[in-house]
Amino acid sequence: MKLHKPILVGGLGLSFSLWMLDSWHDSIVQVGEFGLLSALAVGGGLWLLQKNRPGEQLNDRVVDRASVENGISQTEAIINQLAQEAVNHPALPSLREQLAKLRLELDRREIQVAVTGGKSVGKSTVIQILKNVETLSTTSLQYTETAPLFAGLGENSDAVILSELQKSDFVLFLTNGDLTDSEFQVLQQLKTAKHSTLLVFNKQDQHQVDERATVLQSLKQRMSGNVVATATSPLPVKVRKIQADGTVKEWMEQPAPDIQQLTQQLGEVLAQQGQQLVCNTTMRKVLLLKAEAKNSLNSIRRDRSTPIIEQNQWIAAAAAFANPIPALDILATAAINAQMVMDLGNIYQQKISLEQAQQVAGTMGSLMLKLGLVELSTRAVTGILKTNAITFVAGGMVEGVSAAYLTRVAGLSLIEYFEQQEIALETGNGLNLEKLPQVLQTVFQQNQKLVVLEAFVKQGVKRLLPEAKPVEVVG
Secondary structure: OOOOOHHHHHHHOHHHHHHHHHHOHHHHHHHHHHHHHHHHHHHHHHHHHOOOOOOOOHHHOOOOHHHHHHHHHHHHHHHHHHHHHOOOOOOHHHHHHHHHHHHHHOOOOOEEEEEEEOOOOOHHHHHHHHOOOHHHOOOOEEEEEOOOOOOOOHHHOHHHHHHHHOOOOEEEEEEOOOOOHHHHHHHHHHHHOOOOEEEEEOOHHHOOHHHHHHHHHHHHHHOOOOEEEOEOOOOOEEEEEEOOOOOEEEEEEOOOOEOHHHHHHHHHHHHHHHHHHHHHHHHHHHHHHHHHHHHHHHHHHHHHHHHHHHHHHHHHHHHHHHOOOHHHHHHHHHHHHHHHHHHHHHHOOOOOOHHHHHHHHHHHHHHHHHOOHHHHHHHHHHHHHOOOHHHHHOOOHHHHHHHHHHHHHHHHHHHHHHHHOOOHHHHOOOOOOOOHHHHHHHHHHHHOOHHHHHHHHHHHHHHHOOOOOOOOOOO
């Protein structure tokens, strides 16, 4: 294999090994493999951890027309990048069509109001009444009733309904009493998504007066006062009238709907925040399209990254298998991982310098030690190899397979990490390692499944000992 990688060649070179033997001879004897890797990670790892900067959180910004237009431009840049990296990608026509619609979305005057809640809370009645309210007729409103929450699966599941609500400018959430835990959780999700929501305590007339006041007070406390009470279909009341001749006449009378609080609150929101609501909804749609475009782009990049990871994992395996000194195995693996960081960074448009790549590799090595991944992987590989005496006794087999496995985990973690970051087109250079430990641990757990690890060990043995008998795992 011909290697044209500056870090890789330097890391595996004789001069590097001799320098390490001379400089770290006592340390190798005293602290062994794990301590040496920790020492290597200190210089570079701490530097990168100090470079943490919080990721972009669009939901925490004041959403105005300029910020939405900026989001549209960022989304267009991602779509253009996808077109550059995959000219005939099947998702491109749909992405471009949705992008064109978003440019017109900001200029619409119609306000989309969604009415949602559980079963039998009066959604249809509320919409019917609001459509006939004269004070709201001057505003262009379109009402949408969702399927009942907490009652369906598939197309009517809560997740689908919540997804549909993202397209609405304003949400009326109806309840017939104090909030259930399920209702509260949905309201919290809408709040987290910065969705404008008004809680409507409907059918209040079905409660006793003192109970009604208690429920309303509880709702206001839980929702910070953003609650109105209504009775859209009041229960008929008995009317008794004494006639002039002394006789009593009784009849049932249907009261008028009590929606004054609702219409007043809704009217104020639309008058004061109409354009803001449109901006918020458009931004949500921008973020959804942006995520869709990123997923398509990341899928292409993952396909391009896989061969790089596989090449480096087997180079690491060969280096560790051939080297009798465990500490130098780790040094070689760190050098290999640094080259992989640069290669994967190029695919994900992260401009990483030689020095930064070395520091990232050191940081990942340190994290693997702190999370206990090195020890866990070595034990797992040893356990599988012990089922085959021939491969287990082969010199450096455990070190070789373990090095390949950890290199693979590092590569997959980098892919996962890069996919979670804003691409270089919108954030520029810079690495934020705040989420890297969590990503690393998650990827390790996904690849620690016995069936996955067994397959990997078999593949590693075949690479390192082509003539060896297949590894058979005794269950």
